Amino acid sequence: MEENSVLRFDPSVFVVGRDYQIIFLTTTMGIGWIEIDGERFTDEECGLLMYDTVHKIPVPGDKLNAAGHYTVVFVEYLDKKPYYPEGVEKVRKTYNFYPLTGDDFRLFQFADTHAQTALPIETFNMVGGTCDILLLNGDINEWSDKIEHFYTSYELAANAVHGERPVIGSRGNHDTRGHKAQLLPNYIPTAFRDGRRETFYSFRQGALWGLILDCGEDKYDHNIEYGGTIFFDAFRKRETEYLESLIANKENEYAADGVKYKIAFCHVPITEKFGHPFDVASDIYEYWTKLLNEMGIDLLVCGHMHRAYCIPPHTAGKCDADFPTMVMSIPNVKREDGSKYYVGGIVDAKDGKLIAAPAPYGEPFTF
Numbered sequence: 001m002e003e004n005s006v007l008r009f010d011p012s013v014f015v016v017g018r019d020y021q022i023i024f025l026t027t028t029m030g031i032g033w034i035e036i037d038g039e040r041f042t043d044e045e046c047g048l049l050m051y052d053t054v055h056k057i058p059v060p061g062d063k064l065n066a067a068g069h070y071t072v073v074f075v076e077y078l079d080k081k082p083y084y085p086e087g088v089e090k091v092r093k094t095y096n097f098y099p100l101t102g103d104d105f106r107l108f109q110f111a112d113t114h115a116q117t118a119l120p121i122e123t124f125n126m127v128g129g130t131c132d133i134l135l136l137n138g139d140i141n142e143w144s145d146k147i148e149h150f151y152t153s154y155e156l157a158a159n160a161v162h163g164e165r166p167v168i169g170s171r172g173n174h175d176t177r178g179h180k181a182q183l184l185p186n187y188i189p190t191a192f193r194d195g196r197r198e199t200f201y202s203f204r205q206g207a208l209w210g211l212i213l214d215c216g217e218d219k220y221d222h223n224i225e226y227g228g229t230i231f232f233d234a235f236r237k238r239e240t241e242y243l244e245s246l247i248a249n250k251e252n253e254y255a256a257d258g259v260k261y262k263i264a265f266c267h268v269p270i271t272e273k274f275g276h277p278f279d280v281a282s283d284i285y286e287y288w289t290k291l292l293n294e295m296g297i298d299l300l301v302c303g304h305m306h307r308a309y310c311i312p313p314h315t316a317g318k319c320d321a322d323f324p325t326m327v328m329s330i331p332n333v334k335r336e337d338g339s340k341y342y343v344g345g346i347v348d349a350k351d352g353k354l355i356a357a358p359a360p361y362g363e364p365f366t367f
Ligand SMILES: [Fe+2]
Pocket: 139, 172, 173, 174, 267, 303, 304, 305
C-alpha cells in the first residue's frame, strides 16, 4: 500500500506529563495530524499547520487513553505555493493504543544503540518481543549530523511497539552534536515552559510517575570538542529550578493519588562520580541526587557507560542516593563464536516491587 511507503515508520507515542506527543515521519513534504473518534489534533502554531516530513502532534492523554486508538492522517503537498496549493491525502491509518493500566508493567530500555537497529531489535525479540512501555534513553544515534540520523529512534520504536504502546524519550549527549542537532526539538518529545521547549519533564502512566532528566553534554561547554556550539550551563540551571518546582507541586506530581512507582530516567548516571574532563556539573548532580531523595525516587535507569551494573543506595564514592541506579546498555558485545549482540535493559513492576535486569542476559536486581 502506498501509505506504508509514505509513512516512514509506525508513529511513536511519547509520554509528556499526562498527555502524549505523537511523532511520525513521512517520505514526502506535507501536513500531518491525528484523529481520535473524529476529533482532529494538529501541530498548528499561530494558526499555521506545519509543512514538513516530521509531524509532532500534541494529543490529550485522557482522550487517547479513553479511546484506545488513534488515526494518523497525512496530506501531501508536493508544491506548497503561496496561492492555491493542492494537497492529496496519502495516509489514513488507525492504530490501537494501550496505555499503562493497573499496577504491573514491563519497561524495556534501548540506550547507546549508536545508530544500530538490527542487534538491539534482536535482543528485544530474544526477551519476548514485547513490553508495556518503551524507553529510548539517549545516544540512540551516533550524532545528529543528517536528518536520516533521527530515523533510528523511530525505527527502533516501530519495530518494538508498532505505535501501540507509550514511549519515553530521553536525550543522550551524542544527540547534541552535528549539523542538524538544533532541529532535534522537532524530532523528540519536549515540554513547553517559559517560552522554550525543554527535554526534562515528568510524566504519568497508570501507577508509574516518571521523571526524565537530561544532563546535556558530558564535558564542559568550553571544551574544544564543541567549539562554542552549546550552552548546557544555562540549561542545567533551569533543570535544577524545574526539579525544585516538582517538589513544591508534589501533590500533582509524585505524591498524586495512585502513584505506586517513581522512576527517574537519565542517559548519564548522575549518581556516578566522573573525573576531569567529565566532571562537568558534579556539584549539580550531587544536588539533583538530594532532590531525587526528597521525591522518594525508587529507581534511576541510565545508559551512557556502555556497561551493565547496579549502584546500590549509599554506595561509597558515589552521590549519596537513597535509591539504586541501574545502568543497562552495551553495544556490540562479542560472543565466543565471534557474533555480536546488544545489551539493553528490562524493568518489571510486579506486586509493588521493581525488578531490573540487563537484557538479554544478566543478573536481576529487586528493589
Ligand atoms: Fe552517552
